[in-house]
Amino acid sequence: DAKTTQPPSMDCAEGRAANLPCNHSTISGNEYVYWYRQIHSQGPQYIIHGLKNNETNEMASLIITEDRKSSTLILPHATLRDTAVYYCIVRAGGTSYGKLTFGQGTILTVHP
């Protein structure tokens, strides 16, 4: 599985955009980039995923660079409830797609 590198922590002011970076320089052509977040004592929550193109849903936007070696998760208007650990995951294709490899993630703290 491709490894990911994320900053251990980030801060964001409430109402501002939160931009969370992720490096995945060894990603293969058939591997997807997934983002999850986990609030204390809850299971990970799916946010968004993509292969090559930028993606947007009701929660966030995902920007993937053209060479696919890095990506950015954007929360457009962060709220206090967005405080969580954010995991960037490269998901294998082929027959190994069942396994998600979680790293340490980024602790995002949204402050008033």
Place this chain on the structure above:
Amino acid sequence: DAGVTQSPTHLIKTRGQQVTLRCSPKSGHDTVSWYQQALGQGPQFIFQYYEEEERQRGNFPDRFSGHQFPNYSSELNVNALLLGDSALYLCASSLGGPNSPLHFGNGTRLTVT
């Protein structure tokens, strides 16, 4: 539409005992995966079930076993419990394929004393 449900939410067991954890997948999902999350760590993949068969397995000993039923629900069994098995056990369900997101339950907190 119910999401992934797990039972029980909390459990306390003694070293050497056996435990069974249960998971009902999100409606329409046919694939179930199990993860172990130790305190302060990210979740670690245990195994995945599809069509009642173990399809993929992580680096966990044979003490960890599972089962998937015809209705797609699943059980995780752990034998000969060790203190180090204390963790949050997470179940996730999905449709097949890498383009189908996994949806997680809120887990079972297992404490081994």
